[in-house]
Amino acid sequence: MNFFNEIASFFSFAEPNVKVVFWGSLILCGVSGLVGTFTLLRKRSLIGDVISHAVLPGIALAFIIGQQKNPVYLIIGATITSWISTFLVDYITNKSKIKSDTAIALVLSVFFGFGILLLTNIQHSGNAAQSGLDQFIFGRASAMNMDDVRLFGIVGAFIAVITVIFFRGFSILSFDEHYSESIGYPNVVLKLLLSITTVITVAMGVQAVGVVLMSALLITPAAAAKFWTNKIGYLALLAILFSAFSGVFGAAISYTYSGMPTGPWIVVVISIIALISALTGKKNGILKKMLQQRNNNVKILKENTIKLFYNPDHSSDQTYSFKELFDKSRMQKSTLRKGINLLKRRDLIEQSNGSYYVNEEGLIEAKAIVRKHRLWELYISRYMHLQPDHVHDDAEGIEHVITPEIEKELEKELDFPTRDPHDSEIPY
Numbered sequence: 001m002n003f004f005n006e007i008a009s010f011f012s013f014a015e016p017n018v019k020v021v022f023w024g025s026l027i028l029c030g031v032s033g034l035v036g037t038f039t040l041l042r043k044r045s046l047i048g049d050v051i052s053h054a055v056l057p058g059i060a061l062a063f064i065i066g067q068q069k070n071p072v073y074l075i076i077g078a079t080i081t082s083w084i085s086t087f088l089v090d091y092i093t094n095k096s097k098i099k100s101d102t103a104i105a106l107v108l109s110v111f112f113g114f115g116i117l118l119l120t121n122i123q124h125s126g127n128a129a130q131s132g133l134d135q136f137i138f139g140r141a142s143a144m145n146m147d148d149v150r151l152f153g154i155v156g157a158f159i160a161v162i163t164v165i166f167f168r169g170f171s172i173l174s175f176d177e178h179y180s181e182s183i184g185y186p187n188v189v190l191k192l193l194l195s196i197t198t199v200i201t202v203a204m205g206v207q208a209v210g211v212v213l214m215s216a217l218l219i220t221p222a223a224a225a226k227f228w229t230n231k232i233g234y235l236a237l238l239a240i241l242f243s244a245f246s247g248v249f250g251a252a253i254s255y256t257y258s259g260m261p262t263g264p265w266i267v268v269v270i271s272i273i274a275l276i277s278a279l280t281g282k283k284n285g286i287l288k289k290m291l292q293q294r295n296n297n298v299k300i301l302k303e304n305t306i307k308l309f310y311n312p313d314h315s316s317d318q319t320y321s322f323k324e325l326f327d328k329s330r331m332q333k334s335t336l337r338k339g340i341n342l343l344k345r346r347d348l349i350e351q352s353n354g355s356y357y358v359n360e361e362g363l364i365e366a367k368a369i370v371r372k373h374r375l376w377e378l379y380i381s382r383y384m385h386l387q388p389d390h391v392h393d394d395a396e397g398i399e400h401v402i403t404p405e406i407e408k409e410l411e412k413e414l415d416f417p418t419r420d421p422h423d424s425e426i427p428y
Contacts, residue, residue: 021251024144024152028205029247029266031156032214033221033239034163035201038194040222041174041232045215046104047086051202052214053108054085056115058203060122071148075155078203085111086195152204159197163236166193171232210263217243217266224274227281246270298342300400303369304331305339306348309358310366312425319355367427373399374420375410381421382414388421 039048055078062077063069085107092103163170172180173190181187198218205214225238250266279286308328311318320328326336340356343349348362358366376395380386386394402410411417420426 018255020144020146020149021255022248024149025247025251025262025266026244027149027152027156029217029221030240030244031159031201032205032217033241033243034236035159035194035197036218036220036243037222037225037232037236037239038170038174039198040219040226041171042194045219046101047089047198048202048215048218050085050089050104050108050111051082051199052206052218053112053115054082055203055206055214057081057111057118058115059206060115060118063122064118071151075151075200075203078206079199081111082199082203083195086199155200155204159201162193162197166190167233167236170194174232210261213263213267217246217270220267220270220274221246224270224277227277227284230283242270242273246273296400301335301339302342302346302348303365303400304329305336305343306358306362306366307369307373309349309356309362310370310427319352319357321355325356369399371427372402372407374424374426375407375414375417376402377420377422378414378417378426379410391421 036048039045058077058079058081059074060077061081062073065077066073088107089100089103092098092106093100098106169180169185169190170193172183172185173187173194177187180190202214202218205217221239221243222235224242225235228238229235246266246269250269251262253265253269254260254262277285281288308325309318309320322336322340325340326333329336331339340349343362344351347359348365349356349358373395376398377388377391380391380394381388418426
């Protein structure tokens with residue numbers, strides 16, 4: 001109960017610094033979610049790792065030169081070294097036989113190691129202004145002040161405006177770079193702008209989540225949002241909301257438990273959101289896919305079983321024993337029993353004296369699936385030039401996904417045929 005009281009205290013802004021932490025985390029994480037959307041879509045997720053680790057030497061060098069923790073100097077220093085790191089990754093990849101993942105690992109480790117070396121040197125320098133500088137490794141939102149928040153707000157607004165203005169160009173570039181160039185978009189300029197916004201975002205974000213975890217904040221919100229939508233506008237909006245929520249709530253938990261760094265808690269919160277999204281997401285969630293797979297299996301079983309009851313004279317009074325149905329099918333006995341029970345529950349077949357017969361509604365479905373099967377057999381035979389004895393298996397696989405629209409096109413393309421390649425009647 002005390003935990004919830006502390007969380008409530010955070011959101012009530014009872015302490016002056018809480019409001020600073022709230023708005024700082026909200027801005028930094030929200031902007032990270034927006035920029036990370038395009039980083040993820042362009043399949044440059046590991047670049048976030050490079051940039052976030054390259055931030056550390058830039059921050060250290062800016063402090064050494066300025067001898068103070070001025071946020072403007074720190075962001076400028078972080079931006080410069082981050083930019084150099086991305087340039088080196090692309091240069092090494094393009095000018096040598098080293099693959100991109102190896103180049104990323106090389107540049108990341110060198111810059112991070114150099115940053116740690118500089119921080120160690122600063123710690124032994126005796127400069128009193130160095131206090132809290134090492135917290136950039138894991139982040140400490142509570143170290144922010146109102147000047148930091150104002151700067152982050154201005155820079156965040158700049159990034160948001162750039163993204164809104166060039167949103168369409170960024171979107172097309174992210175999905176198909178060659179198409180973007182073919183319709184006249186300046187790919188070089190768009191890539192430059194995306195690189196600028198990404199570098200600046202990471203340079204700001206390390207204050208909240210730190211160098212080590214910044215790449216997670218950049219990528220995870222967009223990855224979580226992809227489980228809910230395929231539309232890039234909604235994807236960006238959801239990524240912003242997920243990221244902003246994790247920033248604020250992670251900062252609140254860090255505030256509740258004194259001594260715990262902010263960055264890990266923010267990443268824990270966004271990771272939980274990503275896990276929930278992966279399980280329950282409307283578009284690509286695991287549970288939805290499992291349900292779709294189950295429904296598809298039920299549909300296939302129902303259609304494979306009902307077509308066993310079709311007979312050429314279109315009557316619905318012919319009865320079949322289980323053995324007769326088994327002999328006609330290529331199913332296992334247990335599968336056939338499941339199919340028969342399914343048809344009985346759907347009121348498509350009836351049972352009498354140990355035999356089964358299809359009713360009028362079931363006959364309509366049986367004719368429909370047989371028609372799709374035989375139309376597709378004829379199409380394959382006629383247009384793909386396969387022999388009649390080679391078309392059955394292909395038709396068996398695709399008959400379950402032929403929509404009414406495709407069926408009409410098949411009928412029209414084949415000129416409303418009455419016989420399939422085996423000279424069997426196509427029912428209408």
